Amino acid sequence: MSESQLAALKIDRDRLWRDLHETCQWGKGERWGDGPTDIGMSRLTLSDEDKQARDYFVKTNKDLGCEVKIDAMGNIFAIRPGKNNSAPPTYAGSHLDTQPTGGRYDGILGIHAGLEALKTMRDNDIETEYPTGVINWTNEEGARFPISMVASGVWADAIPLQKAYDLLSVGASPVTQKSELERIGYLGSLPASYAENPIGAHFELHIEQGPILEASGGLIGAVEGVQAYKWFTVSVKGKDCHTGTTDFANRSDALLTAAKLIVHSHDRASEMGCLASTGILNLKPGSTNTVPGYVQFSLDIRSKEDAKVLQLEELLKAEFAKIAGGEKVNGMNTQGTRGRGCTVEWQLDTDSPATKFHKDCIDCVERSAADMIGTENDKKVQRMTSGAGHDRIFVPCRDGVSHNPSEYCSPEDCGNGAQVLFGAMLRYDRLRAGKKS
Amino acid sequence: MSESQLAALKIDRDRLWRDLHETCQWGKGERWGDGPTDIGMSRLTLSDEDKQARDYFVKTNKDLGCEVKIDAMGNIFAIRPGKNNSAPPTYAGSHLDTQPTGGRYDGILGIHAGLEALKTMRDNDIETEYPTGVINWTNEEGARFPISMVASGVWADAIPLQKAYDLLSVGASPVTQKSELERIGYLGSLPASYAENPIGAHFELHIEQGPILEASGGLIGAVEGVQAYKWFTVSVKGKDCHTGTTDFANRSDALLTAAKLIVHSHDRASEMGCLASTGILNLKPGSTNTVPGYVQFSLDIRSKEDAKVLQLEELLKAEFAKIAGGEKVNGMNTQGTRGRGCTVEWQLDTDSPATKFHKDCIDCVERSAADMIGTENDKKVQRMTSGAGHDRIFVPCRDGVSHNPSEYCSPEDCGNGAQVLFGAMLRYDRLRAGKKS
Known part of the structure; x- marks a missing residue:
């Protein structure tokens, strides 16, 4: 032929x-x-x-x-x-x-x-x-x-x-x-x-x-x-409490914290020309009048370059902990009431260079x-x-x-x-x- | 006796x-x-x-x-x-x-x-x-x-x-x-x-x-x-898309928007001496590499006074729509990339004066x-x-x-x-x- x-x-x-x-x-x-x-x-x-x-x-x-x-x-x-x-x-x-x-x-x-x-x-x-x-x-x-x-x-x-x-x-x-x-x-x-x-x-x-x-x-x-991309599961641990009887200062609100982390990951990825996305979020216990004590969410970060994915990962790991603890980072925690803080854990699910x-x-x-x-x-x-x-x-x-x-x-x-x-x-x-x- | x-x-x-x-x-x-x-x-x-x-x-x-x-x-x-x-x-x-x-x-x-x-x-x-x-x-x-x-x-x-x-x-x-x-x-x-x-x-x-x-x-x-308190179900409508192939500018990310709204409700309630809490959040479709096109979350707002609950409700109704549309409100949307925007709907579930x-x-x-x-x-x-x-x-x-x-x-x-x-x-x-x- x-x-x-x-x-x-x-x-x-x-x-x-x-x-x-x-x-x-x-x-x-x-x-x-x-x-x-x-x-x-x-x-x-x-x-x-x-x-x-x-x-x-x-x-x-x-x-x-x-x-x-x-x-x-x-x-x-x-x-x-x-x-x-x-x-x-x-x-x-x-x-x-x-x-x-x-x-x-x-x-x-x-x-x-x-x-x-x-x-x-x-x-x-x-x-x-x-x-x-x-x-x-x-x-x-x-x-x-x-x-x-x-x-x-x-x-x-x-x-x-x-x-x-x-x-x-x-x-x-x-x-x-x-x-x-x-x-x-x-x-x-x-x-x-x-x-x-x-x-x-x-x-x-x-x-x-x-x-x-x-x-x-x-x-x-x-x-x-x-x-390149990496997928993580991020777990935020706070403490369940009643929404009507616990003032903001005494809360460890895992969902409010997770919300800040999701917004922050978007902000940092934007600055660095990377992508960051959350597609799954689960919380406990799941009741209108209970502040969630536990949230897990997926985090998918991407870039054309492996080095940038790593750089974003390292930055977010350091800053998520600070934000969850109540520190001011890049516009986060500058408003609202500082509570008792939450802790954050990361698990790597997929690493695709x-x-x-x-x-x-x-x-x-x-x-x-x-x-x-x-x-x-x-x-x-x-x-x-x-x-x-x-x-x-x-x-x-x-x-x-x-x-x-x-x-x-x-x-x-x-x-x-x-x-x-x-x-x-x-x-x-x-x-x-x-x-x- | x-x-x-x-x-x-x-x-x-x-x-x-x-x-x-x-x-x-x-x-x-x-x-x-x-x-x-x-x-x-x-x-x-x-x-x-x-x-x-x-x-x-x-x-x-x-x-x-x-x-x-x-x-x-x-x-x-x-x-x-x-x-x-x-x-x-x-x-x-x-x-x-x-x-x-x-x-x-x-x-x-x-x-x-x-x-x-x-x-x-x-x-x-x-x-x-x-x-x-x-x-x-x-x-x-x-x-x-x-x-x-x-x-x-x-x-x-x-x-x-x-x-x-x-x-x-x-x-x-x-x-x-x-x-x-x-x-x-x-x-x-x-x-x-x-x-x-x-x-x-x-x-x-x-x-x-x-x-x-x-x-x-x-x-x-x-x-x-x-x-006094009111319970709402807030629905955020965006559009599902692939996390790896859709840049931030072309997204309607319902979860990122919901995260901003949850943080904002906390900020405004703090300013006004009220409470605002989210205890339930559900999203669709729920996949690590798909940007969620739909999120529903509970919002519980409280105050000693009926008038303050109403005032907070009205403020948040106006501002949630603006934030979802990409406008800058009280520190929200000042960082990150403006996307294509989402829409917000409110449903009142409970009104307890x-x-x-x-x-x-x-x-x-x-x-x-x-x-x-x-x-x-x-x-x-x-x-x-x-x-x-x-x-x-x-x-x-x-x-x-x-x-x-x-x-x-x-x-x-x-x-x-x-x-x-x-x-x-x-x-x-x-x-x-x-x-x-």
């Missing part, structure tokens, strides 16, 4: 759109509009709905003639043979799980674009140099079992298997991640290990989940690397995008940094909205992304074989 | 202590110390444990020869006949329900002191002028069904019966207050109405739930009136306290305002702590309170009959 033949191959954009939305029947979320696909997703990892989507994924790949392997974290690897099957595959991969109030494109688009790439190879009788494939990673979201990318993390030897197995689900009646893998029948026998089950390359198509491409007229983002992607992969994405768009307008293809912890190819999403039922990626943008993914996989396959990408 | 004979009658302090702690077997909470009674309470209203405590209350009163009546809100009225039974009784009353992480004295002491008063009357063959009795009011705490003093409120015609019946329990799988009354067998046939079921007077012994008596060496507080108690009742408490203490040291008996929404006679509690497992009232203070309650009931009974109190 010549390079111009390669560039002329097209995925089936209608089939991609139809199949993607067909699988959104499993784990339907909130309706946000009148259209047939204007319904969000709530497909928590390892739920019954996730199992249905997984079963579809396995069957579709088997029907395509793929070998399907499941590892000890429930990661599913579907492999389409190439000419030389002694080397690991070039994969497309993403995730079928969603946030509790998520949308139809985050993760799901990446999986379906991978499936569409394999279907297009079949339709065109393409025999690749090496195997190609598609991966569904378990619990990329970290919404139900609160470490994101935990199963790919185990595979990469960044997270111990037992820690991942023992993770408890959030909310009432917690269950372990392992017990849920077992329950839905996706606890595989293959070791979850990059050494035992290597990959040749991994391309992930993903919605940008941010506003940059849309605002600047870009169609494709060629991601150069991933932002910044990542730089391999030049060859970035090149394959850019060339594949150029095949589709033409090279005359390079504003349409942009180099970017990923704010989320994965992703290789970005397409725009409306208003930058994600992790929300109304998350939306148009049929055109879905198709563009899948076309670029398909081309990048084929180009990388040729590059590995010593051919021009 | 002469006045000096009356002053010489003593309750049985050991029996009071023993019986009180015996009933704390139903609804045990967290252990906080090594002693046999160093265990908190978690006896939510209309739970199985509350039913067990109610059954004990009914049986004990019947054994004392009392008539027991249950009204449509599950309030239990136990009546010991007097010489003239055509007039309504002089009651002691309080509540057997507790906060989810409550202690052994809030409410429970008031009930047991009432029982001990009736036992002491029986032991001494006292025939009162009019009936006397003891009341257990349903759901005084408002912890499970979130309106405090809701059943006494229905009785007083301040809250419609249907509204009280329809109240949903907080937390997962809500049930109505009426269904729980029915389930535990305490949905009585007597109308919950002061007109149909009047009372002559109502004395409540209660721990102070604050630090004043202890700090000033007081033994008994003679309460003159009750603080300030109350002044009747002079005769206050006199009876003071005279009864003087009987016990002697009149030489009036620092030991103090006139006070109640911060909680009920109470007539205060005794100290350690460190002012209440609504906490480690809430503690010593055997001496429990006994002092019960002795003063007993004396006040008898003095009021005589006063009604035209005798010197």
